[in-house]
Amino acid sequence: MNITKLLGIKYPIFQGGMAQIALAPLAGAVSNAGGLGIIGSGGLTADRLREEIRKTKEITNKPFAVNLMLMMKNIPELIEVVIEEGVKIVTTGAGTPAPYMPIFKEHGITVIPVVPSVKIAKKMEALGVDAIVSEGTEAGGHVGETTTMALLPQVTSAVSIPVIGAGGIADGRGIAAAFALGAQGVQVGTRFLATVECPTHENFKLAVINADDTSTTVTGRSLGGPVRSIKNSMIAEFQELERQNASRDELEKISLGSLRKAVFEGDTDRGSVMAGQICGLVREITTVEEMITSMFAEAQEVLNNLGKITVMEEEKELVLV
CATH class of the missing domain: 3.20.20.70 (Aldolase class I)
Structure with a gap:
């Protein structure tokens, strides 16, 4: 059907x-x-x-x-x-x-x-x-x-x-x-x-609008749960810890609650701004x-x-x- x-x-x-x-x-x-x-x-x-x-x-x-x-x-x-x-x-x-x-x-x-x-x-x-x-x-x-x-x-x-x-x-x-x-x-x-x-917080929307085709990256592969987000300082720190084979506890210490931080508090530097690679086409709020x-x-x-x-x-x- x-x-x-x-x-x-x-x-x-x-x-x-x-x-x-x-x-x-x-x-x-x-x-x-x-x-x-x-x-x-x-x-x-x-x-x-x-x-x-x-x-x-x-x-x-x-x-x-x-x-x-x-x-x-x-x-x-x-x-x-x-x-x-x-x-x-x-x-x-x-x-x-x-x-x-x-x-x-x-x-x-x-x-x-x-x-x-x-x-x-x-x-x-x-x-x-x-x-x-x-x-x-x-x-x-x-x-x-x-x-x-x-x-x-x-x-x-x-x-x-x-x-x-x-x-x-x-x-x-x-x-x-x-x-x-x-x-x-x-x-x-x-x-x-x-x-x-x-x-979502206005900062979250602006982060998507200001992103381009190379702005996202994937984290969490080492945990078996890959997630795509817009790059920021928290994401960079997370990826560095992954390269160092950090434990799940160490990784969760900086990422726990990060989505809420971005969505509700508008912290797009230490929060998780989950978005796809196509965000470079998103240029206005409608x-x-x-x-x-x-x-x-x-x-x-x-x-x-x-x-x-x-x-x-x-x-x-x-x-x-």
Whole structure:
């Protein structure tokens, strides 16, 4: 089934379930604009998740989802809240949804895992999930190893369920590229950071806007949990400690709470400003609605122009006509 019909949304765009950031103001605005708003439950208590769900319902009467980081210890309590509050779509990451599939299906919940590889994509399809998000290493936050350009066509060739492309998408050209690689939609995180409705400190938004294509780096590979963020003094210190084979305790000493420090306090030097490599394309703060409509208008224009490409047999080259 087409992803927009499956979820009851106008535009095939998911807003990334960014921990501490993807809360009611952003999720509600995205759903109102025709996309799929997603509440990021990472770091939330069950009571706080319930509060964010109810706030989102006050903002929108359109479909929205909750992202579940399955490595969190309170996942059973969070799932209970999702069920009790009648949320019908979940995206998942950082673990397998296998133990929870029976209860999800019992309550008619659409399950969409975020995957970093073809192998995991196949496993998720075998579990009976409804769709998957194929996310390349260009994305911000927790990442895999394979680029979107390489991963997405391999995943779409390997599974028969709808695939959403993610990682390195911030304009209509990225959306068109994802469709060309076989995706039915896109998931976007970094571009949503620079929206009016995104509930982050202004310094965080400015850090994204002022970044370029080389501003991000990955930390945490030594811990088995690589994370992409914008470079700053804390990140440099973390990487130096990694080079010295520092212990997990030493690394966590400087990184614990760093995301909250950046998101809420605006400390973009010692906090963790998680963002993707595409942030060099993010140059202004707009409303969510302006962002989504302009991206899809551009995507349509790009796709229309691609329809004019033809092969000139004699010269054996592609031209626009």
